[in-house]
Amino acid sequence: MLRTEEMLLNVGPQHPSTHGVFRLVIKIDGEIIKEATPVIGYLHRGTEKLAEDLTYTQIIPYTDRMDYLAAMTNNYVLCHAVETMMGVELPDYAEYLRVLAMELGRIASHLVWFGTYLLDIGAVSPFLYAFRERERIINLLNELSGGRLTFNYMRVGGVKWDAPGGWFDRVQEFVPYMREQLAGYHDLVGGNEIFLSRVKGVGVYSQETALQYSLSGANLRCTGVDWDLRKHEPYSLYERFDFKVITGETGDAWDRFKCRMGEIEESLKIIEQTFDQMPAEGKTMAKVPRMIKAPPGEAYVRIESPRGEIGCYINSDGKKEPYRMKFRRPSFYNLQILPKLLEGENMANLITILGGVDIVLGEVDG
C-alpha cells in the first residue's frame, strides 16, 4: 500500500470560494480530509454591542450589513421584534410592500447562491445568467428603497416610503420573465450529468443530525423536514398565501440545490398572489410614537430568511435603546456542521459541501 503523509492545508481567509473572509484549516491524508477546523471572526463588527448605544431605528441599517445578500429579511426581523413587543399592528398595505420586498430579496439571494455555487464547482455561464436576473431585482429594490444591497427600507411600524410610480408593473413583468429563465436554468444545469455527479450523494446527513446541529432553511428541509417559519409560525401576512414548502429526501447537495431552486418558484407565486390581494393604496406606516421605545421585558422572534431561521432577541429596560440585542444568524448555526461533513471526504468535494451550506460571512461573524 502506498504510504501517504498527513498534510496541513490552509484555505482562506482570502479565497474566492469562501464568499468572504472565512478560513478553513484542513488536515489531509492524500486526497482524504482527516480533520477540518473552521476559523471565523474576520468580519466580526460587534453589531450587538453597537446596538446597545443606538435607537431602534438607528439599528436598522446595521442589520443590512449582516446578511448583505438578503438585507430585507434582516430589516424585517428587527422591526418585527420591536413591533411584537410594542403590540403594533401594521397596515395591510405596508405589510404587502414588505412581503414583496422580502420575497424579491429571497429570489435575489438564491440567485447569487445558484450562480456562485456553480462557479465554484466549475461552471462559469450559469453565474452570468443568474447575475443578469439578479441585477433586475437589485434595480427594482433600488427603486423601492434607494439602496442596491443595504436597503434600510423598513421601519418599526411600516416601511419608509411607498413604492414609486410604475414599480408594481415592473415587478409584475419580472415574474413571468424570471419563470422563463428558471426553466432555462433547469435545462442548463439540472439535467447536466457532470453537475449531477458532482452533487448527488455528496455531503449527506440525516434528519436527526440536521436537527441536532440546529440547521435551518434549505439545509434542514433537504433532509425532508417540512419546516418553514412562513408556513408553520406565520408572521406578517404569510398565512394569506398559498405556497409549498419544498423539501428534499436524501439530504445531499443535490437536494439542497433543488430546495433552493424550488423556493425561487414559490417566492414568485407569493409575489403573484400579493398583486391579487393587495389594496391599490394604503398607509405605509402604523401609528407609532416618534421615539420608539420597547416596553420593559424581553422577546425573541424568528422568521425565515433565505438562509434559514433568523431571530432577534431584545432585552429592553424601556429606554429608546435596547439593553441587550442578539441576532440569531442562520449562517452561524448552519456552518457548525461543516467539520463533521468534511471528515473523511474527498478533497474534491470540499467546495461542493462548503458551497452547499450557503453561508454569508457577514452573518456568520455578526
Added chain:
Amino acid sequence: MTDKDKSQETDSVHKDGGDHSESERQQRDHEADKPSSGPPDKQDSQNENAATDSENPNKPQTPHPTEETNPKKATEKPVSSEKSPPDDKPKRKSSPSSKSAPEKTEEEPSYNQPLLDQYLSIIEKDLGSMALEAAYINRLSKHVPTLVAHDHTYFQVAKLLRYHPALSFNYLSELHGTDLKTHMEVYLHLHSFEHHHSLALKVKIERDNPELETVTSLWEGANWPECEAYDLLGIHFINHPNLKRIFLGEEWEGYPLRKDYEAYDEEV
C-alpha cells in the same frame, strides 16, 4: 396588554415632545411618513376580516405536517396541545386590533397556559418542585412559555426537556447570554419538532465567575453559540468540547458584551 402599551405610547409621545435634541435624528424619517397617516379604524376592521377569512382555509393545513412526521402521538396530552396553537392563532392576530376588550386579554390566561402547566407537572414529577426558580408566559414574546432554572438544576431541566417523550425539545433555536449587571443570564429558545411547541429556558448565574454546564451533549448546535457567549461575555461552559474565543481570538482582553467593558478606542 394592549391597554398598558397604549398608555406607554402616549406617555412617550408627551415626553418626546419636549426632547427635541434626542429625536431630531429620527425626525427626517417621520416627516416622510406623516402625510400617509390617516384614520386607522377602517384599516383595522378590514384587517381583521381579511385575517379571519384567510385563516380558515389554512387552518386544516397547519396540523398536517405534525401528523405526518409524528405517527406515535398516541398520548392524550400532546394531541390536545398540538391542536391548541392553530386554534389560538386568530385570537393572537386579532387581539392587538380589537380595541374593544383590551382589559380582558390582560386578565385572561394565555392560550399557552395549558402547555406551561403541562411542562411544569412533568418537571415537578421528575425533578421535584424545587427544580425551577420561576415559570411564566412571556406575553411580550408571542406568549412563549418561559422556564427559569437554577444554575445547579439547569442541565437536569434541559436534559428532561430534550428527552422526555411528552416534551422532546429536539431543536435548539437560540442560545445566548446577557449581562444584567447583578448577574448573568443565559437564554435558550427550544423547539420540539415532534409536538411543534416552543419554549424559552433561562438560567441566572453569578457574574463574577460565571460558570454553567454545557448543553452540547444534548444539542450539538449549542457548540458555537456557547463559544460566542464565552467570547463576548466570559461565561465558562463546563465540559464544553472546544471552548474557544470564536470571534475575537485568545489574546483579546475583556469581554465586550459585559456592561462594564471599556472599549480600546473611545471613538468606536
